[in-house]
Amino acid sequence: MRNLLEFLARYNHWLLFVVLEVIGIVLLFQYNSYQGSVWFSSANAVAGKVLSWDAKVESFFSMSKANQELTQRNLYLEQQVKLLSGQLGEATKDTGWVHRNQLALLKSFKMVPAKVVSNSVSRFDNLITINKGSADGVRKDMGVACGQGVVGIVYMVSSHYSVVIPVLNTSSNISCRIRGRGYFGYLHWSGGDPRVAYVEEVPR
Template sequence: MHNLSEFLQKYHHWFIFLLLEVVSMVLLFQFNGYQGSVWFTSANAVSGKVYEANAAVNQFFSLAKVNEQLTQRNVFLEQRIQQLSEQLEKATGDTTIASKPIMAAIAGNRVIPARVISNSIDKQDNFITLDKGAADGIKPDMGVVGGTGIVGIVYQTSRNYSIVIPVLSSHSRISCKIQGRGYFGYLHWDGKSPRHAYVDDIPRHAHFRLYDKIVTSGYSSVFPPGILIGKIIHVYNSPDGLAYRCMVELSTDFGNLRNVCVVDDKIMRERLEVQRAAEDSIKNKKE
């Protein structure tokens, strides 16, 4: 207390000066029209800048929620377009009048929107981490898709997070086919470009063209048929010369992946459970 008293006594003239300055400013701007208008205009300009900066900050931190809402809305709209397209085809009898959107293949399935919180594209075995887990209904072996095509397969889950094995992994082998041609093979990644993968074992008698689309075949127990994977951009001969090897430009940009949807296909999961039960039964008999 004694120190405070000494401080006030030592610098009391400065406090008096500041007080008089404040009083003079108030009198100046309150009783002089021109000075008052200048102060009012300047104060409004400063407060406007402050409010603008505050709004920009709030908008930035709300982008994640906006992206999630947009993903859910896009999936809903794409499913709705598919339903309307089917009704239009039935009414007109013309199956070419409207093309299926990318996400139409998951119409009728429950989709769980999720956000990518960790991702890599420069390793031999990449992983993706999602901000949704078992508490949200996600289980291992569920398919994961983005707004432009396939992403990967759920590998492990905790209560609030999921690990996905993407197409960009040496452990990824996804059954696929050439859209409209019927020829199928398995998609795999060679560990190099994150924009390209390969489909092997396309038979030599197969008829297809460059830029034909590659989609999921539906033969696996994970993805329904027709989900876009990419397009053929180059064709090679297999090492034994008995088949073709196709380079595929992936439709999903894994370097810019933010929002995805996990596909809860109950029919596919039931099929997977039956297959696993059969495999375990055969294994037990052999033992």
């Protein structure tokens, strides 16, 4: 015990320096998304695994609610597809038209299913980490979408993980079109309410 105290007394300045360095690094990566994403890129194997384990634990506890929401969503979509298919079949006298065009549309896109392993929604510079990377065909600037619409754009890619800039990021500007008018603009979220974003640079 005495030797330990003597060691701490002799090297207390170095120990304090190391502790402060560790605290500084943790704060840097935790509260700065850009530095955090750079660290993610350089240490993706470790960071990705840790985030995946954390996401699996959270997913396990929220699985019941998610399954219920998916069931309701699927039921609604099935009803809509059935209704629209019937109306289109009556109008065109061709009941297979919808199915053929759905297949043709899907073939024009390369879809890579992925899971979110890390996500934030309470910051101005939110980022999403998904469990797919260049080895799975994901490339920078690819679009990311879910069943409810646009999610964001791929920002950084490693072998097995990718960082996505979502719509809920003040740096995000996603090209979009106003339905029924044909005007194009950029969808931008300026912070605050995550349910509200604005279409900017629309011609007047």
